Every structure is written in structure tokens, then in C-alpha cells.
Amino acid sequence: METVVDIVGNEEARVQDITLQKTADPVVYQLVRVHFYEPVVNKFSLMARVLLMKKFDDNGELVPATDDEVMAVEDLLEDDNSKGGTPDTGRTLECSTSYGCGPCGSDKVQFNGSEGQSQVEELEVGPEKPRMPPNPAMDFVETDSQHEERIPSLIPNASDDSLDILSVKDLQETFKATFGRETSVKDKQWLKRRIIMGLTNSCDFSTTTFVIIDNRVVKKGREETCKTADCPVLVDCVVRSAMESHEGPSTSHDKHETHAIANGMQIRSSTFQENCGSKDADTEQRPAKRVRKPTKRYIEELSEGESRDSGDKIVSLVKHPANDQPSAKVCARPVQDFELDGRCLTRKDSLGGSGIQVPYVSRIRRSRPRENFMTLMPSDMGISSVLEKDGVESSEQLDKESGNEVLKNSLSPRWIQEPFDGYLLCLLLLPKDASLIQKKNNSAGERSEAKYLESYKTSSDDEVATVPTANGGMRRKHHRPWSLSEVVKLVEGVAKYGAGRWSEIKRLAFASYSYRTSVDLKDKWRNLLRASLAELPTGNGMPSSRKQASVPIPAPILSRVRELADVQTQVLPSFSSGRLAGFNDSNNTVHETSPGFL
DNA sequence: CTTAGGG
């Protein structure tokens, strides 16, 4: 399968782009839930790369990783770094032993349940999921008969012992003392591990970044991308290793699941075998750790909005104006080859029960964040198959309800704007040689993916990043249609803060929609206004005589727009003449009827 | 830097 899901640095990227090194710097975010489309990971034909992972709440808004999540990811990386000696020695980062190595034999990873069912993986990370404490893959402390060879040789046993007698609360406090932050994780094992690691750790992976060049990940000197401490380096291939599954009572279920996975899917490629093999070894020699600084990283989008508010300037990352072709810049600086080929992170799919190998990548941001990378996802990705019970602002709920459904039905498949629940992971599978990639279209899911990707490919053949539209036209690739929820937000914002105060609205109502600038809001408002006015003349041939918006704006919203516009411009006229009259009428009506009730 | 408009 020569398809490639390409999301690089929040940018869409084509296979060609990547191979041509044009858009090659990946940004790895965090994930918890994975929408993974492509199971094929054949070491000999593919290079799989985690490119981007983001976490979304129910409204599709970016949410920062929890510290625990971040730490989990950091640990993965850090561990990788440390055990690899130098980052330049790309090695298998992590690989599930269980489901990765089980019945190895097939060279194809396949999701069971593929049928349109979302390939959603839940990385049970973070405090909200105590059942599965963060940082799965990094486990080395586990007990375990099945992995007797794994010895925490690098970990001071004493510490471990001393921690044993502590209560969860104690551990949490220790954790706090160690890391300078609170944790809600209640898993003692995890806490202990973290604490130990925190106490012994001393290396910081965050100083290394990589870039993909020519299908390989090249180490890149630390750069502007990581200037700021909060460089959104959220790598988070959190993976749940099989070993983890064996840990602790709370994971018994997982264990079971893991087995199911092993049997259910065929990830067993020689590749994975290898990886798996190296894993145990690697985990054994996990070196000492670093002193962990309190993690403070935000997804760029968020920090952007917030920092604007506070006048903070840490947004430099995003703001770099010259970042239109930053990737080129980055790529132009080849350093050392860093074969990431083998580095796999594995995760466990709590839904389909399939684990996948997720190669770790790097984090380098290039250009403006691409907000709608999810639009690259196949529409059948199973976006909302699982709702995260995460707390979601009620105000957002409205958005979702008012917007999602409409979107679902009205948006073209390519533009799935419906907010994703949970987290997302985008994987990039870089074919080393497309011709080598073979795919068996077994499942509908695969087919649709192929189809989707094909269309995408087609649309992006050109240098002129354009994308076909429904009406046959071509529009710029990075155009992002306004979702209904966005429109609603905008309208609300205008209602609240007044039209014209775009920056206010932007940061107050669009804090999480980083991709909309105040200018965008303004423009959109202008368009909305036009649309609303265009709809007024009933005698008019057809409101649709005008160019129809990609996302039809419900009439109520348009009228609301009109109202707001009126309020702003001709408050008195419209009020006294039309609205006031109507208001009085209804009032009268009420008065007429109410006496009867009395 | 934010807003308003034109392109």
C-alpha cells in the first residue's frame, strides 16, 4: 500500500513532499487515543513514523497533555536516548513483547475489527484513567515471571523498597516533591517508578530533535524549535507495552486483552520480532535517569492563545513569519543520519484490542500549525466511536451538538471538521519504496482508506497545493472551511464582545481554535453578514444564487448574525420598527391569554 | 499590534 498519511508538523504533506524533503519535519504530539489507519508496517518496505499526535477534547479542541501523559512520553524518549547511548543510534525504542512478538509470522499488521470501526487506540494515560497509569512502555520495574530477564539493574533497589511501604498518598506527595507538581495517579507502581526515575534521571531528551530527510530521520541540532522551554514537544507515543500489562492487579484485564490482541492480529513481522527481541535487552540496560524538571509544555496552539493574552512571547515558535518553508531550512541541515526505522513504540488498542508498532519520531515544528490535520483522516476513521467522558465545558457541548451533526452530513468527506473525541494520532508510513509495498485489500476499512488516500494523493500531486472542491474548482490546500461550531462560536463572541473586537473574541472564544486569527474572524464575520443579508430578500430568485458556503449556515444563525449586525449598526431603527413591534405583539398575546389562566 | 477593506 503506497498510501501515506501525511501529517507533518501540522501540515499536510504528500509522499512526494516527504521524499523530496520538502515537508519533512514532524511534530510529534501526544496521544491517547489513536486513530490509526494503516496497519501495514513492514520493515522492509515501509518506514513508519509517528508524525503527529494531538489530543482533542470532545469539541475537537486541542488540549494540553497532562503532565503525566507528557512524562510518559518523555520517558519513552528519554529512555530511548539513554539506552541508545546517543540519539544517533536509532534503535528500537519500544516494542511490545506480547502482541508484537507473539505469533510472529505474518508480515502484516492488521487491525481486527477493521470494518469502518475506528481504529482507535486508547492510551490509557493520564490521571483520568487510573486503571492504566501513564507511562506504560517505560516499565522496567515490573515483577513478572514472564520477563525474569528484565532486571531493573539501573534502578536503585533501595529506593524501590523504601517506596514500597508508602501509601498512595505518600507516594503522590513524594512525587510532588520530586517533580514539583501534583499527580492524581493512584497507581503505586507507577508512582514509585516515576519517583525513582525522577530521582535517578539526569538526562534530558528534549535537546534533540530530528527531522526526516530522505526517509530517514536525521538528527538535527537543537534549534529555534526548541528554544523555548515549552517547545511543544509532546511526543507521545505512549505505548503500553505488554510488560506493563503484566504489572499490577489493575492490569489483569489488560493482560487478557493483550493476549487477545496477540492472537487476533498479525503484527508479527520479522521486523517486530527483531524489535521485540531488542526490547528486552534494551529495557534491561536502561541507564540512570535525569532530574526531571516540572513538565510545562503546552500544545503550541494553546500556548499561542494564552500567551497572547498574557502578553507572553513564547509563541515565537508559531509566530516565526519566515516559517513558510521552515522545513526546507531544517532539512537543509542534514546532520547525522538517524535511522529511526526500527524504533517502535507500541501501544495497545483498548478497543480493537490490537497493538501497533509506532515508531517514534521527533518534534520539530514547522510553520503554522495545521489545525485540520484530521481532515486528512479517512472519514470512516471512527471519529466519534468512543466518547471520552472527559469533562467538557457545557458551553462547548452546545457547539458540538449544534455543529457536529450538521457537519457530519454536510461536509465533504475530506473535511471532517467534526471535533474528534479524545486523542489523535497520525502516523506516517513512509514507503521506502512504494513498489515494494504491497497491500491486500481485505477490509472495507482499508479500502476506504486507500480510496481516501488516493484522492488525497491526486489532489496533492501538484506543487500548487490545491485541493479539489465539490464544484469542480480548486482551492488552496490550506483553506479550512469554517465549521458550524466555529461559526456559532464566532457569533456568540460577537454577541458577547461586539463586532470589531476580533482579537478579544479570538482569545476569549477561540482560544483553542488557534488556526483562526482575529483577521479570520473578521473575514468570516463579513462573510456571514453577507450571507445573512443575501438570504433576506425572500423574493429573490434563490438565496443559493450566491455561492454557497461549504458548510451551510443554518438560517437561525444567519438571522442571529443579522441581529447582531443590526445592533451594532442601526440599533434604534431596527429595534423600534421591526423587532420592538414584534415583541409587543407577542407580549400582548401573552397578556390576552394569561388572564384566562388566572 | 489590531482593525478594516480590498484583492
Add this chain to the structure above:
DNA sequence: CCCTAAG
């Protein structure tokens, strides 16, 4: 959506 001229 971009660009730019104006506060």
C-alpha cells in the same frame, strides 16, 4: 484567505 493601509 492574503495583504496592506490605517489607527
